[in-house]
Amino acid sequence: MSIDPILLLFPPGWIYTTGGPNLALPLLKGFLEVKGIETYLIDLNIGLSNYFNLKISDDEIANACEIPSLENLNKPYYISQEQMSGIAKPFNAIWDIQLGFHYEGCSFSSSDDIKRFSELSSPFDNFYEEKLLASVEKLNPSIIGISGCAPAQLLSTFQIIRLLRRKGYSGKIILGGNLITRLEKSFIKDWVFELIDGAVLFQGEVTLTSIYFALQEGRELDSVPNLIWKRNGKIVENKIEYLTPKDFGRPMYENLSFNSYWGINYIPVLGSRGCYYGKCTFCAIPYAYGNNGFLGNDNPISVYDDMVSGYELTGINKYKFMEEALHPAILKKLSDKILSENFDCEFEGYARFDNFWKDENFLKRVAKAGLRKVYLGLELITSGKRGLLNKSDSDITLEMLKKFSDAGIKTHIFTLFGYPGTGIDEAIKTIEFVLKHQHLIDTLDIFPFYYAKHTTVPFVIPIIDSAKDWAIEYDYNPMMEGVLRNEEVTILCERLEDVIWNERPEWLHPLYRMCSPWSTVHEFV
Template sequence: MIRQADFPVSLVFPPQGHFTQPYLALPCLKAHLASEGFGDVELIDASIEAYDRFLSADYLAAAAERVDRRLALSSFEGREQLAFEDLEAFRAAAESAVSAASLIDEVEDAKAVVRGEAFWDADRYVPAVRTLYHGLRLVSASWFPSQLTPHNFTMRYANDHSDQVLAATLDEAENPFIEHFRATLLPRLVARRPRVVGLSVIYGSQLIPALTLGRMIKQALPDCHVTAGGGFLAYIGEKLMGAPGIGACLDSIIFHEGEAPLAALCHALREQPPGTAVDLSEIGSLLWFDRRDGAAHPVRNAPAHPIKLDEAPIPDFDGLPFEKYFSPEVVIPYDINRGCYYGECAFCTLPTVIGPGYRTRSAAHIVDHVLALKERYGVRHFNFITDCMPPGMIADLPTELIEREADIRWWCDARVEPKAYDREGAERLYESGCRKLLFGFETATPRLLKMMQKGQSLKSTVQVAENCAAAGISVTFYAMVGFPSETREEARATLDFLRQHAGTVREVSLQTFHIDEVALTYRDPERFGIRILDEPGADLQLYHDYESESGMTQNEAAEMFDEMMSGLRASLPLFSGDNIFWFMQKSHYFLHLARDVKPDAFERACAERTARRAAGSADPSLRVVDSLELVELPFRYGEVIETLGHPLARAVRPDFLTGRFVAGARDEAAAVLGSIAPRPSVLAYAGGGATEFVGLTADGARVLEAIAEAGDYGALRASLQDQGEAALAKLDAFATELNRLGLLRVPTADPSELSPAPGTPRRSSATPSNAHSPRP
């Protein structure tokens, strides 16, 4: 018999997940394993650990040197044209050359801002978040063409081709997690020698990093059983385990809920000496490699019975690094139910893959756990995980929270239920601590709502939103564009509807429609007038292209997405300018609401900030920001950005939602968009997250340098009085634009923001020798 003390378990959340709050799956698994007698279970959020390391001064300095070696800006000089396939490389090289020195200097301060009291000051928060985003661009450039953002991780390898996925796990030049795991996580695991490592793969962006780690663990710890589970593997797990070579990365996959199967797996392995090939056929919901004859044969077991939620232990977050999440206060996730009580939406897959079946906890049980978590971790902010809160719970949970004086703040997804979200119900929700609700709105076209089987009307949706808004709850709508047969006119009607209800609806999460193999739209395509297009060789394919008998094509839907986002950014204060950073960071806007800031007040502050930044002027006291960097380019940055922003060019990258490549997209984009001719220009970057990258003409850069040499804009303008009114007016307009872009500023009380004496911005040519040297 193997003693319990000899059975350590490590549960890992692999990169990439969002960096603002912990994820729930592993704390639930840890708590259940403890109830089954497994006391040596550690939690590792490898995603937040990677973000914290990548966004450090030391790592960014190494990344800048790596860009110089792999993607030197000087390599683009002397070219007769910039081909489409080189645009992203040129952009990465140019942005790295001009921003690396600033980012290395400022990234640690930026992290401190989003984790500390300065978070609450928008004029410090937004530049800090921008610095983190730009830092990840530098990290990405060093592993080009791979891209890591706060929301995604993609490589040039397709997620739906197993041979490419496995190749990605071995690519030392482009997979940043090989080096990262080798330097950080793997040595810890080797020292601990866990008997089981569990990998939680919720998103497609985690697949390559998870399999990379699994491969490394199996090489370093051959006696360790590596299992995986999570939402994404519920879709593709069976295909994955049937792919040649996957046995080098995994030993098993758990489908759907992991508590009972993982505990059963640990029990079975604990009874055997380490490294023994074991019969695991009695463990429910497990797909495993039977290695008893020396080969690896995938075996799919029968489903397991789900646990009873009201008997589940309190999630155990011990060991997670709360201090590393990019938020000043931690928001704890907690699942109030599993599955979806409605389960009829034609495009939705969650009722099928999150299960088995729909179950909910009682309100009393939820509040028991919430109060215990509040006491244990000293938190009062919660993200209730639910596909949609059932009508009874909309009344029962707030009542329980109020009666027991829970004094928490919370947010969750919701479904339009007019009777539950009446005026009284919404006020009760607010009193219980609810500050934000996200509703599945989808479209303003009744015909499409019927096709989607939403079971809701526009009238009821608006009434629910208005009731919630009147109570002080911030309302977000999920919307989509490109559902089969939708026309441009119908999409614009949805945009018009959303703009008309700005003030009731604070945020819109807009997505382009996609088809996966579990949804009704895939299972019954004729019903929706579409033809599914399969991609040869895509053995892990989940998402599919399609052709529709009527309405927009997929490319037209992508163009309409841009049009709708432009309209929303013009109409919703939270989407205007760089205020959209509040929307993009999960929980960050909610944290302000949790301080009982009213949505109207926050929107007003956003609108005022946008107006203030957009105003600009040609104030004579304008001076060049001290942190300004300039780099000379052989091609125009703005032209490159415009081309890369075209829907055809965006389709070349893996889709944001699906992670898959569109077949033939690169060839089509190259043929239509063509190449770019040489046009010498200058790229400007103001440190401190003050602005985005700014492309200038050579003349524009010389004006900036002239202002710096003169001391301020007024001095330069006075020296040019003999140029005539027309020339001065043109100069004033340019200075106003530079002020708006953040390259010129009026002196403030903080003298460190501006050059104390006349000088010139740092300018470098496209040479690696000086592009990243420290600023004086």
């Protein structure tokens, strides 16, 4: 029996100041299509931006960044933000460029709030009617999959699901994504499974394929891995299986509106699944990959082919590697392939302060291949207390920043203040360090420590609030003298951010980041 295609949706609520789509849907489409399953993608998040004509133009960004004062950067940013606020205001709601849409009084951490507020009308209803329902009617998908990565996407996800059911869609609705995996058992609610047919934990490629063929063959879903579903009125959890490198699929970018994303557009790619280190005590990002946060490296030649096929489809030769840390083996072989084929490209990615970056020949080669910027987790300047974070990386930060600069590779620095056992002194010294060596740094983030679900952090105990059952970050109580409290960490970070806003506003401003890695715009500062 032949059944209709799969439709994959990326819901509103994702940050707009990125230059490309989330990679989840292209990865799923590539895997499913190879299995013979016709698959379509709709990025509803960027679709909303296009529907309301909200995009900040490349020219506006370039002009603002020529002299990147806070005033110049804020002007185009807040024109769009005011438009969004005006759209949301009649609904007693807030729509933020970076934080998504929510009603006043609605907490993304509360399943009760999501249930209640998702029943309300929204400013996006006409868009859903005109764009989404028209596509559903045309394609008649047997399965609609929705991938959620951020808490701000929960509200729109359930508004979309309620609309689909209200309009008579009777096919399977399956939810997945990093966020659903992070929520896992707390996501199991009777009202949720009255609306949906399943929730996927960890990677969804095999799960969606198995659901599709089970439907085609008229089988139950008992053998489908990584699935939470309702059987005979009872919600059950199937066995967990992790994806292996031999099963990694190739992303397919068809159906996505490239060149409509904000800023200089790039194509997202992936060289590894997860973080090859994965032992930082504060970090839960790799958790959703499964297998202790790392599934393995991909084939560098296949990754190169992904880059070329993306360019041939879109005309874009800029790429962002989405794994948590670029792996040296992948990067070396990929760079060799790029150079041997004379493929003109630029790319950026996340990295650790690992010793292989000290190799000047390696740096020159990857820079020649197109590496333009790395995003580095410094967290704190080297001190006796930095070891508490269990980063196990190099302690020669300044030398490595100089080597990146000499190779023509820009750097972004992540800082993290208030981690239990560290304090105000370490935070201030870190800010003093980055300002002293500001000529080596392109952008910077200041993050307050929060207790992430699926981590274990010493010296504090998380506060588990039953009213915040969908929280993935917790407040906490110190368990020893000298550990900063939540509110103290917040104040510390706000004050240090004020210092950076005054000294180097472009470091923190999202507008500057929308173009800074790429050579097709002015070299600003």
